Amino acid sequence: MKNFFLLLLLFFTLSGSNLFAQQASDVYEAKIFQAKNGKTIPYRQYIPKEIDPNKKYPLVLFFHGAGERGTNNISQLQWGLKPLYSYLKANHVEAIVIVPQCPTKKQWVDTPWGEPSHVMPEQPTEPMSLSIELLKSTIKKLPVDTNRIYVTGLSMGGFGAWDIVQRMPTLFAAAMPVCGGGDTAQAKQFKNVPVWAFHGSKDGVVTPKRSRDMVKAIHSAGGNAKSTEFPVGHAAWKPAFKEKAHWDWLFSQKK
Numbered sequence: 001m002k003n004f005f006l007l008l009l010l011f012f013t014l015s016g017s018n019l020f021a022q023q024a025s026d027v028y029e030a031k032i033f034q035a036k037n038g039k040t041i042p043y044r045q046y047i048p049k050e051i052d053p054n055k056k057y058p059l060v061l062f063f064h065g066a067g068e069r070g071t072n073n074i075s076q077l078q079w080g081l082k083p084l085y086s087y088l089k090a091n092h093v094e095a096i097v098i099v100p101q102c103p104t105k106k107q108w109v110d111t112p113w114g115e116p117s118h119v120m121p122e123q124p125t126e127p128m129s130l131s132i133e134l135l136k137s138t139i140k141k142l143p144v145d146t147n148r149i150y151v152t153g154l155s156m157g158g159f160g161a162w163d164i165v166q167r168m169p170t171l172f173a174a175a176m177p178v179c180g181g182g183d184t185a186q187a188k189q190f191k192n193v194p195v196w197a198f199h200g201s202k203d204g205v206v207t208p209k210r211s212r213d214m215v216k217a218i219h220s221a222g223g224n225a226k227s228t229e230f231p232v233g234h235a236a237w238k239p240a241f242k243e244k245a246h247w248d249w250l251f252s253q254k255k
Contacts, residue, residue: 027046027081027085028044028045028046028077028081028085028097028099029044029045029046029047030042030044030073030074031043031044031045032073033100033130033133033134033137035129035130035133035134036133039126039130040130041100041101041127041130041131041134042071042072042073042100042101043073043098043099043100043101043134044073044074044076044077044081044097044098044099044101045096045097045098045099045138046085046088046095046096046097046099047096047097047142048094048095048096051142051143052143053143054143055094055143056143056144056145056146056148057094057095057096057142057143057144057145058093058095058096058144058145058148058149058150058251059095059096059097059098059135059138059139059142059144059145059148059149059150060084060095060096060097060098060150060151060152060250061098061131061135061149061150061151061152061164062076062080062081062084062097062098062099062151062152062153062157063100063102063108063131063151063152063153063154063156063157063158063160063161063164064076064078064079064080064099064101064102064153064154064156064157065079065153065154065155065156065157065158065237066107066113066155066156068101068102069101069102069103069104069105069106069156070101070103070104071101071103071104072101073101075101076099076100076101076102077099079154079237079238079241080152080154080237080241081097081099083241083242083247084097084241084247085097087244087247091244091247091248093251095251096138096142096144098134098135098138100127100130100131100134102127102156103127106125106126106127107125107127107156107159108125108127108128108131108153108156108157108159108160108163109121109124109125109128109156109159109160109162109163110125111159113155113156113159113181113205113206114205114206114207116207116209116210117181117183117184117210117213118181118183119183119185120163120166120167120182120183120185120186124163124164124167128160128163128164131160131164132164132167132168146171146255147173147254147255148173148251148253148254148255149171149172149173150172150173150174150175150176150250150251150253151164151165151172151175151176151177152175152176152177152178152250153177153178153180154178154179154180154236154237154240154241155178155179155180155205155206155234155237156180157178157180158177158178158179158180158181158206159177159180159181159182160180161175161176161177161178161180162175162177162180162181162182162183162214163182165182165190165193165195166182166183166186166189166190169189169190169192169193172190172193173193173194173253173254173255174193174194174195174196174249174250174253175190175193175194175195175196176195176196176197176198176240176246176249176250177195177197177198177211177214178197178198178199178236178237178240178241179198179199179200179203179205179206179208179211179234179236179237180197180206180210180211181206181210181211181213181214182210182214184213184214184216184217185217187214187217187218187220187221187223188221188223190218190223191218191221191222191223191224192223192224193223194224194225194253195214195215195218195223195224195225195226196225196226196227196228196246196249196250197211197214197215197225197226197227197228198211198227198228198229198230198236198237198239198240198246199211199212199227199228199229199230199236200229200230200231200232200233200234200235200236201229201230201231201232202231202232202233203232203233203234203236204233204234205233205234206234208229211227211229212227215227228240
């Protein structure tokens, strides 16, 4: 009986998150990006309804976690995108949001998530390469404020957020990685990018040491970084994306 109720709880939890992912299809438009080499990646895009070509808009690049991989172009909306949209509407913030979807069995960064550290691969993965090209294309096609480009991501996407900032340190105004990890040796490359990292102090999937080490490395390089740990396990994205103050901080950053 106990197992039955646990399964029932899990069903309703997943159903609730998937329900927003389905509803979010009306908010985040489904699109397919084709790179110059012919490769494609599905993504979701949110832009203000009445976009003014004479204005410049901040852009948020959002990397989802491992459980949302696939090709259906909807699963990546499961976590974090509802509170982001709610924040934008409640605070009258006009922004562009880009949410690529990583294929099944691939990663934003080729590294085991449970390891205490990793060295940044010389070349980005194919999903990351496509996301970088997608980002550059979006900047060219839409009126993006290049002084206010942000990146965030959770779990596998937290690794992705660290990775892209390491590779493109002059592009981003701020980064907000959640329960991820980067290469501490790269900290000096992006020491001028403000970072607020989040993690669960009881995380058994990605050790919180990963966020602690990155923040420490940035400080040692003379940069601006801070971290917050919640008394939770791996799902630190729930409190991280829920708090208005965290989004306030992100959107207040400018190059």
